[in-house]
Amino acid sequence: xxxxxxxxxxxxxxxxxxxxxxxxxxxxxxxxxxxxxxxxxxxxxxxxxxxxxxxxxxxxxxxxxxxxxxxxxxxxxxxxxxxxxxxxxxxxxxxxxxxxxxxxxxxxxxxxxxxxxxxxxxxxxxxxxxxxxxxxxxxxxxxxxxxxxxxxxxxxxxxxxxxxxxxxxxxxxxxxxxxxxxxxxxxxxxxxxxxxxxxxxxxxxxxxxxxxxxxxxxxxxxxxxxxxxxxxxxxxxxxxxxxxxxxxxxxxxxxxxxxxxxxxxxxxxxxxxxxxxxxxxxxxxxxxxxxxxxxxxxxxxxxxxxxxxxxxxxxxxxxxxxxxxxxxxxxxxxxxxxxxxxxxxxx
Ligand code: 5AD
Numbered sequence: 405x406x407x408x409x410x411x412x413x414x415x416x417x418x419x420x421x422x423x424x425x426x427x428x429x430x431x432x433x434x435x436x437x438x439x440x441x442x443x444x445x446x447x448x449x450x451x452x453x454x455x456x457x458x459x460x461x462x463x464x465x466x467x468x469x470x471x472x473x474x475x476x477x478x479x480x481x482x483x484x485x486x487x488x489x490x491x492x493x494x495x496x497x498x499x500x501x502x503x504x505x506x507x508x509x510x511x512x513x514x515x516x517x518x519x520x521x522x523x524x525x526x527x528x529x530x531x532x533x534x535x536x537x538x539x540x541x542x543x544x545x546x547x548x549x550x551x552x553x554x555x556x557x558x559x560x561x562x563x564x565x566x567x568x569x570x571x572x573x574x575x576x577x578x579x580x581x582x583x584x585x586x587x588x589x590x591x592x593x594x595x596x597x598x599x600x601x602x603x604x605x606x607x608x609x610x611x612x613x614x615x616x617x618x619x620x621x622x623x624x625x626x627x628x629x630x631x632x633x634x635x636x637x638x639x640x641x642x643x644x645x646x647x648x649x650x651x652x653x654x655x656x657x658x659x660x661x662x663x664x665x666x667x668x669x670x671x672x673x674x675x676x677x678x679x680x681x682x683x684x685x686x687x688x689x690x691x692x693x694x695x696x697x698x699x700x701x702x703x704x705x706x707x708x709x710x711x712x713x714x715x716x717x718x719x720x721x722x723x724x725x726x727x728x729x730x731x732x733x734x735x736x737x738x739x740x741x742x743x744x745x746x747x748x749x750x751x
Pocket of ligand 1: 472636712
């Protein structure tokens with residue numbers, strides 16, 4: 405088994421059969437070996453510095469109806485909100501003060517966030533904080549829209565593919581969505597020049613090891629600059645509300661495998677992972693992740709952005725979140741990078 409890990413580190417990929425073996429038959433000793441190997445690769449690239457991104461959840465209004473997601477259109481139990489441009493700018497301001505140099509604007513697919521509104525907002529962010537990067541995570545949009553957002557100054561876009569298996573995609577999403585369209589969006593983002601992020605939920609309903617292997621090989625081919633991997637966590641008002649949560653251990657294993665396959669990728673230790681276990685965030689880093697995304701959303705709205713159960717949404721102010729993060733990282737011998745952390749940059 406350890407030889408398989410060595411081979412993955414050396415060749416940055418493995419045949420499907422070997423990946424399946426790694427996922428199915430990993431004992432705890434080899435798992436620790438895998439995490440060490442991945443951590444070594446991350447350190448060779450990024451040292452002991454972790455990039456931070458300020459996450460601003462700009463709204464939970466969504467035209468989509470993904471079966472796993474707490475802010476799906478047919479969930480009548482969520483109180484909906486949309487932040488005004490002024491509120492979003494004050495979140496950035498607070499974030500800037502706290503040392504953040506990347507703002508991630510994430511939200512549901514809300515038609516009110518049209519190109520005019522977003523390009524004006526991006527223009528203002530660029531004007532006020534010219535050295536900062538903006539990442540968008542706003543779902544599927546026409547290529548013309550992605551282009552307008554790029555021209556207005558956004559340089560990174562997160563759009564997880566969720567699963568590369570067509571039938572599995574169907575099961576997780578409503579009729580009107582398709583994997584093909586998702587992939588078209590991802591290809592458009594890359595074409596335009598965005599640093600593009602993709603990824604999956606680990607342990608989503610009906611997910612098999614074969615699906616995951618296909619996801620790994622798809623990402624290997626697509627070469628995303630960012631990879632988001634977090635456990636599926638049920639949200640009680642969704643059709644998957646009583647499904648079991650994904651495994652934190654398997655998420656960590658996947659972070660390590662992906663680090664070995666994509667040495668320079670930006671891989672966050674996700675909020676979902678931190679939600680599942682107390683030590684999730686630091687364990688993600690020790691498995692090879694190199695990004696964390698502290699929450700800059702207004703505490704009053706945070707609970708409403710409930711994609712899943714128990715999402716770390718304490719009423720804590722952004723400042724407390726960043727301070728806690730700083731201490732957690734120090735505790736494992738890492739520190740927050742002052743840089744904005746573009747893909748391909750090395751400290
Ligand atoms: N559990 C874990 N992750 C979820 N997401 C949405 N709903 C859930 C859930 N119930 C993830 C999706 C999406 C990202 C923004 O949040 O992968 O791409």
